[in-house]
Amino acid sequence: RCSCRRFCHGTFGAHIRCPTGNTSGLNYNIYLSSLEGDKSQDEINFEFLDKDRTSIQTNFYTTDVDDCEVIHPLGFNASRDFHEYLIWWGWGDRVAGGR
Numbered sequence: 001r002c003s004c005r006r007f008c009h010g011t012f013g014a015h016i017r018c019p020t021g022n023t024s025g026l027n028y029n030i031y032l033s034s035l036e037g038d039k040s041q042d043e044i045n046f047e048f049l050d051k052d053r054t055s056i057q058t059n060f061y062t063t064d065v066d067d068c069e070v071i072h073p074l075g076f077n078a079s080r081d082f083h084e085y086l087i088w089w090g091w092g093d094r095v096a097g098g099r
Contacts, residue, residue: 029045045059
């Protein structure tokens with residue numbers, strides 16, 4: 001099974017302003033999943049990590065591919081203003097980004 005049977009390509013996004021102050025233990029992210037809990041689940045996500053408001057971690061997982069986590073510097077402090085974050089994918093491509 002593959003989530004592309006439902007969504008062959010597309011873009012999901014949100015305007016997010018990271019919280020200020022102590023965010024230890026807080027997980028804020030965009031998470032897309034097919035068949036939650038199923039062994040053939042596909043997943044695409046990005047998340048802000050703990051107190052670091054200057055980078056995001058992206059990840060995608062399928063039954064064929066694992067360990068695709070990458071940390072990306074944003075070049076700005078995401079708690080100072082709202083920014084648009086997008087997950088875009090096409091045939092054979094998966095990209096997550098912020099601006």
